[in-house]
Amino acid sequence: MSQFWPRLLAHRWQRQFRLLAKLRSQSKSLRTSSQLLQHQSGSLSFKLEDFPVERIRNFSIIAHVDHGKSTLADRLLEITGTIPMGDNKQVLDRLQVERERGITVKAQTASLVHEHNGTKYLLNLIDTPGHVDFHYEVSRSLAACDGVVLLVDANQGVQAQTVANFYLAFEQNLKIIPVLNKIDLKNAQPEVVLEQMRNLFDIEPDEVLKVISSSRFYSCYTYVPNPRYDRLQPLKAFVFDSWYDQFKGVVVHIAICDGVAKKGDRITYASSGKTYEITEIGIMHPTQVPSDVLYAGQVGYAMMNMRNTDEAKIGDTFFHENKRVQPLPGFKDATPMVFAGMFPTDQSEFPQMRNAIEKLTLNDRSVQVSVDNSPALGQGYRLGFLGLLHMDVFNQRLEQEFDASVIMTAPNVAYKMKIMGEKNLKHWGTDFITVLNPCLMPDPAIITEYQEPMVDGTIITPADYLDSITALSLNRRGQLKDQSYIDDSRVMLRVLFPLSEILVEFFDELKSLTSGYASFDYEDAGYQLTELVKVNFYLNDKDVEELTMICHVSRARETARKVCLKLKDTVPRQQFVISIQAKVNQKVIARENIKAYRKDVTAKCYGGDISRKTKLLKRQAEGKKRLRKIGNIDVPKDAFIKVLRK
Numbered sequence: 001m002s003q004f005w006p007r008l009l010a011h012r013w014q015r016q017f018r019l020l021a022k023l024r025s026q027s028k029s030l031r032t033s034s035q036l037l038q039h040q041s042g043s044l045s046f047k048l049e050d051f052p053v054e055r056i057r058n059f060s061i062i063a064h065v066d067h068g069k070s071t072l073a074d075r076l077l078e079i080t081g082t083i084p085m086g087d088n089k090q091v092l093d094r095l096q097v098e099r100e101r102g103i104t105v106k107a108q109t110a111s112l113v114h115e116h117n118g119t120k121y122l123l124n125l126i127d128t129p130g131h132v133d134f135h136y137e138v139s140r141s142l143a144a145c146d147g148v149v150l151l152v153d154a155n156q157g158v159q160a161q162t163v164a165n166f167y168l169a170f171e172q173n174l175k176i177i178p179v180l181n182k183i184d185l186k187n188a189q190p191e192v193v194l195e196q197m198r199n200l201f202d203i204e205p206d207e208v209l210k211v212i213s214s215s216r217f218y219s220c221y222t223y224v225p226n227p228r229y230d231r232l233q234p235l236k237a238f239v240f241d242s243w244y245d246q247f248k249g250v251v252v253h254i255a256i257c258d259g260v261a262k263k264g265d266r267i268t269y270a271s272s273g274k275t276y277e278i279t280e281i282g283i284m285h286p287t288q289v290p291s292d293v294l295y296a297g298q299v300g301y302a303m304m305n306m307r308n309t310d311e312a313k314i315g316d317t318f319f320h321e322n323k324r325v326q327p328l329p330g331f332k333d334a335t336p337m338v339f340a341g342m343f344p345t346d347q348s349e350f351p352q353m354r355n356a357i358e359k360l361t362l363n364d365r366s367v368q369v370s371v372d373n374s375p376a377l378g379q380g381y382r383l384g385f386l387g388l389l390h391m392d393v394f395n396q397r398l399e400q401e402f403d404a405s406v407i408m409t410a411p412n413v414a415y416k417m418k419i420m421g422e423k424n425l426k427h428w429g430t431d432f433i434t435v436l437n438p439c440l441m442p443d444p445a446i447i448t449e450y451q452e453p454m455v456d457g458t459i460i461t462p463a464d465y466l467d468s469i470t471a472l473s474l475n476r477r478g479q480l481k482d483q484s485y486i487d488d489s490r491v492m493l494r495v496l497f498p499l500s501e502i503l504v505e506f507f508d509e510l511k512s513l514t515s516g517y518a519s520f521d522y523e524d525a526g527y528q529l530t531e532l533v534k535v536n537f538y539l540n541d542k543d544v545e546e547l548t549m550i551c552h553v554s555r556a557r558e559t560a561r562k563v564c565l566k567l568k569d570t571v572p573r574q575q576f577v578i579s580i581q582a583k584v585n586q587k588v589i590a591r592e593n594i595k596a597y598r599k600d601v602t603a604k605c606y607g608g609d610i611s612r613k614t615k616l617l618k619r620q621a622e623g624k625k626r627l628r629k630i631g632n633i634d635v636p637k638d639a640f641i642k643v644l645r646k
């Protein structure tokens, strides 16, 4: 039945449905928040003034995926009476995408008060994501901390992200409190894991706290040093996160270094010189609770009637108007690894999509945004992400939090190319260009050198799988750099991979080869010389630009064949034969044919009902508007997406 519905109606209906689902999920999370707020009676039961820096502890919980960070945060919130005791599960994972996927994608802050040996402490804890794609969140959070709790699962042991997170904290000179978690599990091997920690991090077994569901954890914050700031100095506040609240506008997360910030204060941002009035200020307890004031060493949120989302620059410093202080160094920009085009499903929705992207990137500064245009998909953006999961989550958040309906093209990496010829140098403005969009790759005749992005991969695996992992790595053009045992039966491998080789299905293959026992993490390793080709696709000799791709010489034929087959399945038959070809430098490397088919929409109308025939022909004409004409071939717009999606 639905195939006879006008598409627009179906599209509207889908949007309505999404909106309804969104409202339902919002009211659910509002219920949870209001329960929490009721528990807090809407105000704080303590005074922030009573917490000088000596009685403040700011720390992050860091670990590999699923090692128990959010659960530990739940227990701490309960033990300190911040939330009622009960069946609390990952309370700080507030986003719908986090609840649905069961992973943390956004670092979340909570301030709590706990009494230890007769002294009350103000704890500010940050629950961080574990997945490599969100490591920017972790590194940003560490800027507001003096220490970290490094959690290790006693069953799984040290994993690839444990190593990455350890070094992140180590390089920032933070106090590391090692905690062995899940020691209640039947298969827990605390002795083996302690040995791994000694081998890899030089941490002695007696330095490690052993906990079951965090029951003994609460006292470990006493090992975190207190912040070294001064309440009596002029105000210096550091902005380490920001987000857009539908009702309240732009909200910033701040760490007060020196001085005191109060509601009504006029403050100036170091980077823009713009001045605002603080309209609300408070702490996350664990939801926003106004306190009207924040003192040196404390962490909280503030609102200041910003008109544009780009005014809340993460990494910025603010101070009292006319009382300028030396700003803090800020953050290094994230280096995007994967790029993809993003277009509205309907061009008339471009303004809504732009608005949604602006608001969401306020909460996720690791996304790089530039304007893009495609002949088939219209006006849109080219976005840079830290990985495929990051790209997927961003897409889902756009739909769930902003009701934006978007199309994403296939992901690609950024290649570098050296070009020659004076005319070309003038045209490009440089002899070394970065190509983010394969369509914009110059003619290979003027390219003298190709470079592709590389990553340093860390794989931790039981030794039994060593041979199959080595074979997989070689098949992905990996170069084995190092191999060492971290205990009697587990090995850590360092492999240099071309980034393009680990983007698609590598992780899944690794997991299935090792029955889920291997873990993988990677970091940027610069660029390396390579051999690349541009593959163009043609339908009856017409170039289909949006399918153009750049790949390694050795991969061209296999990739081209896959895309041709997918096109054959996706492009509807027409009244003539369609030839599909993939070419490199005008040489055909793969081809398929789609047989002719004569479609007569009026065929089912026997008899002479002319009005029915006219109606069918009119509907067919309307349908053509949604088609992209390539030469004389009508291709539905979603056919590209189906082909581009791997």
Ligand SMILES: Nc1nc2c(ncn2[C@@H]2O[C@H](COP(=O)(O)OP(=O)(O)OP(=O)(O)O)[C@@H](O)[C@H]2O)c(=O)[nH]1
Pocket (backbone or CB within 6 Å): 063, 064, 065, 066, 067, 068, 069, 070, 071, 072, 090, 102, 103, 104, 105, 128, 129, 130, 131, 181, 182, 183, 184, 185, 211, 212, 213, 214
């Ligand atoms: N048996 C046992 N299970 C635990 C313990 N701590 C956490 N878990 C379980 O481990 C799973 C993962 O816990 P999370 O707290 O979501 O892990 P996480 O590190 O926050 O996960 P990401 O945010 O996705 O990286 C959940 O099913 C928890 O119930 C523990 O001490 N013992």
